[in-house]
Amino acid sequence: SAVISQKxxxxxxxxGTSLTIQCQVDSQVTMMFWYRQQPGQSLTLIATANQGSxxxxxxxxxxxxxxxxxxxxxxSTLTVSNMSPEDSSIYLCSVVDPQTGNTIYFGEGSWxxxx
Amino acid sequence: xxxxxxxxxxxxxxEGRISILNCDYxxxxxxxxxxxxxxxxxxxxxxxxxxxxxxxxxxxxxTVFLNKSAKHLxxxxxxxxPGDSAVYFCAASDGTYKYIxxxxxxLKVLA
Numbered sequence: 001s002a003v004i005s006q007k008x009x010x011x012x013x014x015x016g017t018s019l020t021i022q023c024q025v026d027s028q029v030t031m032m033f034w035y036r037q038q039p040g041q042s043l044t045l046i047a048t049a050n051q052g053s054x055x056x057x058x059x060x061x062x063x064x065x066x067x068x069x070x071x072x073x074x075x076s077t078l079t080v081s082n083m084s085p086e087d088s089s090i091y092l093c094s095v096v097d098p099q100t101g102n103t104i105y106f107g108e109g110s111w112x113x114x115x
Numbered sequence: 116x117x118x119x120x121x122x123x124x125x126x127x128x129x130e131g132r133i134s135i136l137n138c139d140y141x142x143x144x145x146x147x148x149x150x151x152x153x154x155x156x157x158x159x160x161x162x163x164x165x166x167x168x169x170x171x172x173x174x175x176x177x178t179v180f181l182n183k184s185a186k187h188l189x190x191x192x193x194x195x196x197p198g199d200s201a202v203y204f205c206a207a208s209d210g211t212y213k214y215i216x217x218x219x220x221x222l223k224v225l226a
Contacts, residue, residue, distance in 0.1 A: 001161070010156070031212050043159070043204065043216040058213075092158055096212050102147045102166075104214060106158035 002027050002095055004107035012113045018081045021110045023093030028073035031096040033104065034066070038089045046091075049076040083114045118142050119207050121217035129225050134192040136220050138205035141186065145207040149214065150179060150190045152201045159204060163190070195224045 003026040013019050023032070032049040047068055048056040055068035070076045080087050093107040120139045128134045138148075146167040151159035165172045165179045165188065172179050178191040192199055202221050206214040 004158075006158075033213070042218045043206075045213055045215075048213070090156065090158075100164075102208070102212075103149060103161055103164055104212065105161055106151075109156065109158040111156050 001097055001099075001103075001105045002029060004093055004095060004105060006091075006093055006107040006110050008110055009108065010111040010113075012115060013083050015084060015114055017083055018079055019083065019112060020077050020079045021091050021093075021112075023076045023078070023107055025074045025095055027098070029095040029098060030073070032070060032076050033094045034068060034076075034078045035092040035094060035106075036089045037092065037109075038086075043092065046078070049078075080112065083112075085114045088112060088114045117218070118145075119205060119215045119217040121203075121205060121220045123220050124218070125221040125223070127223045127225060128195045130197055131194045134190075134195045134199065134222055134224070136190040136192075136203050136205075136222065138188045138190075138217050139186060140188075140207050140215075142207070142209065142215075143186070144209040145215075146210055147208045148179070148181065148188055149206045149208075150177070151204045151206065152199075153204060153219070154201050162203075192222075195222075197224050197226050200224045 005024045007022045034046040035043045049070040051070045067079045090109040092109045094104045097103045150162045153159045163177045181188045202219045205217045208214045
């Protein structure tokens with residue numbers, strides 16, 4: 001399976017600031033996704049990061065709050081903008097396994113705490 | 116509306132015994148299911164998958180069963196080991212690669 005690296009692994013952020021999370025994959029992948037896990041909750045899909053075009057956002061998530069870039073087939077960024085304590089979550093990058101075409105694999109996650 | 120549910124938030128099992136984790140779904144269009152194990156502050160680790168054309172899939176100590184008519188799947192871990200203690204999530208997709216995750220079950224394997 002692909003190896004997925006995320007930076008930062010964790011951070012403490014001030015209310016009102018923005019933070020960009022990076023996701024690097026060791027092979028070219030077509031489909032890349034960003035998920036969020038709020039404390040004690042399940043994983044929720046934020047958006048699909050499309051290479052060369054705008055990301056596709058799920059209901060409840062908007063580009064102004066979570067801008068996403070996907071400049072090539074191995075890299076993506078997610079920015080959490082104008083953060084509030086409700087944004088304290090683990091943010092996870094995931095990719096579809098090109099070999100099986102159905103399984104998704106996750107990075108180790110970026111744990112953000114907003115104070 | 117929660118399309119994927121794990122009704123047991125927690126489960127305790129003795130080491131060496133079988134752990135059975137359950138998952139129910141409501142959308143009949145779901146055709147591919149995944150199970151993950153997750154430790155705190157880490158990303159989920161993929162365990163095993165099953166397609167809707169099968170009713171069982173095995174991989175070592177892990178077996179997943181799918182009952183399409185009941186819209187129910189279960190993960191069996193035999194034998195359970197203390198290192199299996201984690202939160203387990205099931206996830207379902209309708210072929211779009213967008214997965215809906217259950218709420219998770221915290222498994223504790225007692226030594």
